Amino acid sequence: MVNAVMAADLPDDPPWRDVQVRDYLAETMPGERRITWIAEDDRVPEGEGQIYAHVNILLLGDIGVLEILVRPELRRRGLGRQLVAMAARRAYLEGFSSIGVEAIGGTSAIAFYEALGFEREYVETRSVLNLDSVDWLALGSMASGISPGYRIEYHPGGPPEWLLEAYAQAKAEAQHDDDELDLAPRSSDPQRLRDSLDTLHKRGLKPYIVLAMHEDTGTVAGLTEVVVPAQHPERADQYDTIVVREHRGYGIDRAIKARMLFELRSAEPDLRQVQTWNAQHNESMLKVNAELGYQSDRDWYEYIADVTQLVQSLEPRD
Numbered sequence: 001m002v003n004a005v006m007a008a009d010l011p012d013d014p015p016w017r018d019v020q021v022r023d024y025l026a027e028t029m030p031g032e033r034r035i036t037w038i039a040e041d042d043r044v045p046e047g048e049g050q051i052y053a054h055v056n057i058l059l060l061g062d063i064g065v066l067e068i069l070v071r072p073e074l075r076r077r078g079l080g081r082q083l084v085a086m087a088a089r090r091a092y093l094e095g096f097s098s099i100g101v102e103a104i105g106g107t108s109a110i111a112f113y114e115a116l117g118f119e120r121e122y123v124e125t126r127s128v129l130n131l132d133s134v135d136w137l138a139l140g141s142m143a144s145g146i147s148p149g150y151r152i153e154y155h156p157g158g159p160p161e162w163l164l165e166a167y168a169q170a171k172a173e174a175q176h177d178d179d180e181l182d183l184a185p186r187s188s189d190p191q192r193l194r195d196s197l198d199t200l201h202k203r204g205l206k207p208y209i210v211l212a213m214h215e216d217t218g219t220v221a222g223l224t225e226v227v228v229p230a231q232h233p234e235r236a237d238q239y240d241t242i243v244v245r246e247h248r249g250y251g252i253d254r255a256i257k258a259r260m261l262f263e264l265r266s267a268e269p270d271l272r273q274v275q276t277w278n279a280q281h282n283e284s285m286l287k288v289n290a291e292l293g294y295q296s297d298r299d300w301y302e303y304i305a306d307v308t309q310l311v312q313s314l315e316p317r318d
Contacts, residue, residue, distance in 0.1 A: 001051040001071060008072040009107045014234040014272075020204030024231055025056070027202040030195050032060040035090060039079060055083035057091060057099070064091040064307070066101040080112060085314035092311045098304055105299035117313055118303035124277045125286075127294035128235075131265065131272055134293050142258035142291070146212065147250035150221060154263050155209040158197040163220070164190040167211070170220040174242040204230035205237075208267065210260045212243075212252045221247035224256045228268050236264060238276035241285065254288050261292070 003015045028034050036056040041049030053070040066087055070080050091099055101118060103109040114120075146152065159167045168190045200207050205227040212222035225239035243252045264271055277300060278285050 001054060002069060004071050005069045009104055009109075014232045016231045017233075019230045021231060024203045024205075024229070027199055028058065029060070029192075029199050032058060034058045035087075037083065037086060039083070053079050053083060055087050057087040059091070059094060059096065062096065063098045063100050063304075064094075064096045066099050068101075075108060081116070081314065084116060084310070088305075088307055088310045088314060092307050097307055099307055099310060100302060100304045103301045103303060105301060110301065113303050116305070117310060118305045120301055121304050122279075122302040124279050124300050124302075126275055126277050126297045126300055127286075127289050128297050129261075129274045129276075129289075129292060129294045131261070131274070134261065136262075139258045139261060139292070142254050143262060144255070145251045145258075146255040149215055150212050150247075150250065150252065151215055152256060152259050153211045153213055154259065155211065156207075156263070156267060157209075158200075158207050159193075159209050159211065163211070164193055166218070166220045167223065168193045170223055170242055170244050171240065173244055174240065200227060206230070208260065208263060210256045210263065212247070212256050214247060220244070221250075222252035222256055224253075224260050226260055226264060226274065228264075228271060233268065233270045235273040235275055236268070236271055238274055241276075253285065254291065257288060257292060 002021075006013055006015065025036065026034070034056050036054070038051050038055075039053040040046070040051050043049065052074055053068070055066070055068045057067075058065040064087070066084070068080055068083050068087075070083075088099060099118075100121075101113055103113055143152075155163075171193070172189070197207060206229075208226045208228070210224050211220055213219070214221040222241075222243040224241040226236050227239060228236045241253060241257060261274070264274070274294075275297070276289060276294065278289065280286075
C-alpha cells in the first residue's frame with residue numbers, strides 16, 4: 001500500500017522494502033503514543049485482504065501529528081475525509097487541541113487538507129543528492145576547509161555517552177533559533193537524546209553523526225546527522241545540520257556535510273542518494289547544499305488545525 005501511494009505521489013523515490021516495517025510504524029519515544037487504523041477489504045478474513053488506506057496519529061506534547069495514506073485508485077471517494085474524522089475525534093477525546101500534518105507539494109494532499117480547514121504554517125524545500133554525480137575531489141577540499149582550532153569527528157550509531165551533554169546543548173541552541181512548526185521536536189537534553197537514538201535503532205533507522213569540536217573548549221561547535229532506513233537503504237535522510245552561533249563563519253557546515261558523504265560512501269554500499277529539507281529562508285544552508293551537489297526537488301508543507309473545529313466540521317450531516 002505504501003509503495004502504491006509513493007508510485008503516484010513520489011515516483012522518483014525508491015520503493016520500500018518489507019524490512020522492519022512494523023517496527024517503523026510502532027516504535028515511539030517515551031511519553032509519545034501512535035494510534036493507527038487501517039481500511040481493508042471486508043470480503044475476506046481480517047488481515048488477508050488488501051489494505052485500502054492507513055491513518056495514524058502520533059500524540060506528542062500538546063499536538064497530534066496526522067499521517068494518511070489512501071491508494072490512488074480510491075481517492076476522491078470520501079475515504080480520506082472519514083479517516084481524518086476518526087483521528088480527529090480520537091485526538092479530541094484525548095484532550096489535544098491541535099493537529100498537525102505534513103503534505104507534499106504537487107500532490108492532491110494540498111487541496112485535500114486545505115479544503116478541510118487546515119492552515120499552512122511552514123514551508124521547506126526538499127533537495128536530493130545523487131552520489132554518482134558527486135565531484136569527490138572537490139568534496140575532499142570542502143571536507144578539509146575548516147578553520148584552525150576545530151577538528152572533525154565521525155560517530156556511526158550516534159554520539160558517545162561522554163559527548164551527549166555537549167551534543168544536546170548544541171541542539172538546544174538551534175531549537176531557539178528556528179520557527180519551524182514542532183511536528184518533530186529535537187532531542188535537546190541528554191536523556192531525550194539517549195531515548196531518541198534508542199528509538200531510531202528500534203525503528204530500523206541507522207544514525208550517522210559528524211561533529212565539529214572546538215579544540216580549546218571541547219564543546220560541540222557543529223553537528224550533522226544522517227539516518228539510513230532499513231526500509232529504503234538506497235536513500236538516506238539528512239536530519240539536523242547545526243552550527244552553534246558563536247562558531248559560524250569558519251566553514252564548519254560545509255566541512256562536516258562533506259565529511260559525512262565520504263563516510264556514508266564507505267559505510268553504506270547500497271546508498272545511492274541523500275535527501276534533505278531546508279527552510280526557504282535558510283539561504284546559507286541552501287548555498288552549502290548546492291555546492292555539495294544537491295538539487296532542489298519539491299516543496300513540503302506543514303499544516304495545523306484546531307481539533308474542536310475540525311471535529312465539528314467533519315460531523316456527519318443528516
